[in-house]
Amino acid sequence: MKFTFKPSPNYRQPQSTQSIMFELTLGLLVVFGFSVGYYAMAYNISYALRALGLLAVSVVCALATEAIWCKVLKLNVKDHMQSSFPWVTAIILTLMCRIDISYYALGVSTIMAIFFGKLVFGGFGQNIFNPAAVGRSIIFASFTGNVAADLISSATPTTAIAGNGWLLAIPDGISSVCATATSCSAALIPAPTFVELLTGTYAGALGETSTLLILAVGAYLAWREVIDWRVPVTYLGTLFVLATVYGLVFNQGMVYGLYHILLGGAAFGAVFMMTDPVTNPTSAAGRVVFAMGCAIFTLLIRVKANLPEGVLYSILLMNLMTPAIEKLMDGNQIKTEKKNWMIIAIVAVVGVAATLICAFANM
Amino acid sequence: MSFLTGPMRKHVNGHKDLTDHSEMKFVDPGALVYLPLINMGSTAYEVLVKEGDSVKVGTKVAFRKDHFTVPLYSSVSGTVKGIQKVMHASLKPIEHLVIENDGKYEKEAPLKPLDYKNASKEELVDFMKNMGLVGCGGAGFPAYIKYGAKGIKNLIINAVECEPYLTCDYAGMKENLADLVSGVEAMLKTCEAEKAMVCIKETKKEFIPVLKEAFKDVEKTEVVAVPDVYPMGWERTLVYEVTKQRYEKLPSEVGCIVSNAATAISFAKCMRTGMPIVEKIVTVSGDGVKEPSNVRVPVGTPAGVIINACGGYTSEEILLIAGGPMMGKTITSDKFVIGTYNNALTVLKHVPVKAIACLRCGKCSDHCPAGLQPVRINMAEKSKDTDALKKLGVMDCVECGMCTYICPSKIDVTEGVRRAKRIMALKK
CATH class of the missing domain: 3.40.50.11540 (NADH-ubiquinone oxidoreductase 51kDa subunit)
Incomplete structure (x- = not known):
């Protein structure tokens, strides 16, 4: 008879990190599947095959990078993969790219994302920046022109509205918007209708278009306790409020705020990237502040910076702030609850003030 | 439940159906009972009997004599055999008063009934x-x-x-x-x-x-x-x-x-x-015992005797827990006894789990019933950062085990918090 000693408790819940990552992978594949279906129907089967090819390239590059890392460090490859989940980064990165990205650009940026975004920090659980966001920013910096020609002739709705300084209609007498924007077109409201933006039946980043599907998958993952529901809810809520404030200054109407949620990577980032537990704060209060910060930076970058999209960099910027938020909000969470609400209120005021300053500066 | 503190609790599978309708049986402790001379960590006891004295069920044999007064009564009739150091359910070897059981259970109520x-x-x-x-x-x-x-x-x-x-x-x-x-x-x-x-x-x-x-x-x-x-x-x-x-x-x-x-x-x-606590109802349950059930036992009955009465162990390698699996301690021998405030033995097959890196999911912080952040406490413990540990309020932890239970990476989170508490206790 052997009586084993183990410190209490000796009871474990069924959910494991592996099961969390498995369900997350399934959720991402649902979004990817929709995209493949859309390209097969709206364009032709070669587009769908290209999407599958892109995913394959990225996943293979990610797995190969980690396998080589294991070989160099003499780690067991199988054990390592089961606790490192490189394919999740690869899928997210692929879903953030447009169908016209070259295989080469995606492959190289995947390798960079895995190596510089994750492994050099010490691997899964240690990285500071969201590895997929690192990969996408590398594409932004180095491969913007590296696209397969003539795949999509028109600009995506996101680049279209960005060309108009993120306004649906430019009010009379405000010309400075056009001065800062890359191109002011006459057709001010983006070509896809509101419903198309919701369902995602238009060309854009592979996985970022169907807001409805992303939110449905997000709701399912939140219910399964795979992601923290506070992050997408706070992020999208804050973004909506700030965008509405901005829109009111430019007389854009109440529906304007919704465009900020529907366009670009807002929903995708909220559900799949900001919820990355490794790179956001561990406390519920910290996550709320993290998500609010992401929303503020998203809006500021969209309306003020020289980039078409703000979600990606907002995540990277807030990843940078994560340790500071953690430290700020450390303590017995019951006793610090009041203080944490104060911090949230301050962040909210700062967010609204920054939005208003940007709005009036853009006038 | 609050937006900023998380649910602070969680439904867990209770496996209560294993024993909740079982028939209650009486387990005879056998030749010797061991009455633990401990109450809440204090072993300051004065023993009132000496070797060779005969006692009955209900004879006052000892009492806790420091700032609290807690008497201890014999749970069987028989002869006092002396004092012996035995492993206790709290995982410390402490002194037990050993009484030879004559199996007659002659009673002598030490108190007058009260209306x-x-x-x-x-x-x-x-x-x-x-x-x-x-x-x-x-x-x-x-x-x-x-x-x-x-x-x-x-x-x-x-x-x-x-x-x-x-x-x-x-x-x-x-x-x-x-x-x-x-x-x-x-x-x-x-x-x-x-x-x-x-x-x-x-x-x-x-x-x-x-x-x-x-x-x-x-x-x-x-x-x-x-x-x-x-x-x-x-x-x-x-x-x-x-x-x-x-x-x-x-x-x-x-x-x-x-x-x-x-x-x-x-x-x-x-x-x-007029009869104080001399008998306990004890749940014997888990997948490591053949016939899970509730039993009535005299205080001082060794765990091994109770397990044998419940059909014995189902596996060669088991975890024997004094109490439930969340807060009870695993004891490496079944010689320890049921005291006046023990109420369960949980026997589980030993299934080793493999821990992987913390993914910082924060589930431990969300579910901590004391509102603490076990993940942050574990990080601060690793770097022996006592200032951070103080700020994190580590001493509010009651070691309920929720953080280890909930951890999807299967890390012994509670044990890290215990180490942190030890660091803070030593610093004082």
Whole structure:
């Protein structure tokens, strides 16, 4: 008879990190599947095959990078993969790219994302920046022109509205918007209708278009306790409020705020990237502040910076702030609850003030 | 539950069906019983008998003699064999008074029965002290200290039993319903509270009506159904659930007294018969024991004897836990005994789990019933950062085990918090 000693408790819940990552992978594949279906129907089967090819390239590059890392460090490859989940980064990165990205650009940026975004920090659980966001920013910096020609002739709705300084209609007498924007077109409201933006039946980043599907998958993952529901809810809520404030200054109407949620990577980032537990704060209060910060930076970058999209960099910027938020909000969470609400209120005021300053500066 | 603190609790699979309808049997302790000379970590005991003395069931054999007074009574009749150091359920070797059991169970009630309906508060508190009534929920806090307090508004009777596998309180209540009712009535009188609330899990669907029926004629008393979550039976969680109030150190700060249902039953029994706690109802459960069931055993019965009476072990390699799997400690021998405030033996097959890197998911912080951040405490512990540990309020931890339970990476989070507490204790 052997009586084993183990410190209490000796009871474990069924959910494991592996099961969390498995369900997350399934959720991402649902979004990817929709995209493949859309390209097969709206364009032709070669587009769908290209999407599958892109995913394959990225996943293979990610797995190969980690396998080589294991070989160099003499780690067991199988054990390592089961606790490192490189394919999740690869899928997210692929879903953030447009169908016209070259295989080469995606492959190289995947390798960079895995190596510089994750492994050099010490691997899964240690990285500071969201590895997929690192990969996408590398594409932004180095491969913007590296696209397969003539795949999509028109600009995506996101680049279209960005060309108009993120306004649906430019009010009379405000010309400075056009001065800062890359191109002011006459057709001010983006070509896809509101419903198309919701369902995602238009060309854009592979996985970022169907807001409805992303939110449905997000709701399912939140219910399964795979992601923290506070992050997408706070992020999208804050973004909506700030965008509405901005829109009111430019007389854009109440529906304007919704465009900020529907366009670009807002929903995708909220559900799949900001919820990355490794790179956001561990406390519920910290996550709320993290998500609010992401929303503020998203809006500021969209309306003020020289980039078409703000979600990606907002995540990277807030990843940078994560340790500071953690430290700020450390303590017995019951006793610090009041203080944490104060911090949230301050962040909210700062967010609204920054939005208003940007709005009036853009006038 | 709050937006910024998380749910602070979680439904866990209780496996209560293993034992909740089992027939209760009496287990004879065999030739020797060992009475542990410990109460809440204090071993300051004065022994009143010497080797060779003959004792009966109910003979006062020792008492705790420091700032608390807790008498200890013999649970069998027979001869005192002396004092021996044996491993205790708290994982420390401590002194036990060894009594040779003659198997006759001759009784001598040490106390005069008391009619609580005509007794004063002082008499009732004194009775608690003289009978050695301790919190039967597992902590063993002397009841007379709690009940001496003034200005109590709510008496909360804890019948939640949130530890997985445990059904001893449930079985005890079913068997001693009349004693439970009079025990609660007497406790209500003792603490002079405005009302008593008997709290039981809402999932005990068939038993709640029985309880309600039993208490329907008792004034100022209600049966309250509480959610089936862990750790609903923790004093702080339970007080917050029924009063929405939080306190610093003791529930009496917010006018509450919390007592276990088993404590109320023991109190009533002793007032009726004059016999203190000499017998315990113990749940023996888990996948490591052949016939999980509730048993009645004299205080001081070794765990091994009880397990044998339940069919023995199912596996060669097991975890033997004194208590439930969440807070009970694994003991590496089955020689330890059931004391006055032990109520379960959980036997589990040993299935090693492989921990992987923390993914910082924050589930431990979301579910910590004390509102702490176990993940942050573990990080600070690794770097021995005592300033951070102080800020993180590590000493508020009661080691309920929730953080390890919930951790999807299967890390021993609670153990890291324990190490942190040790660092802080050494620093003082």
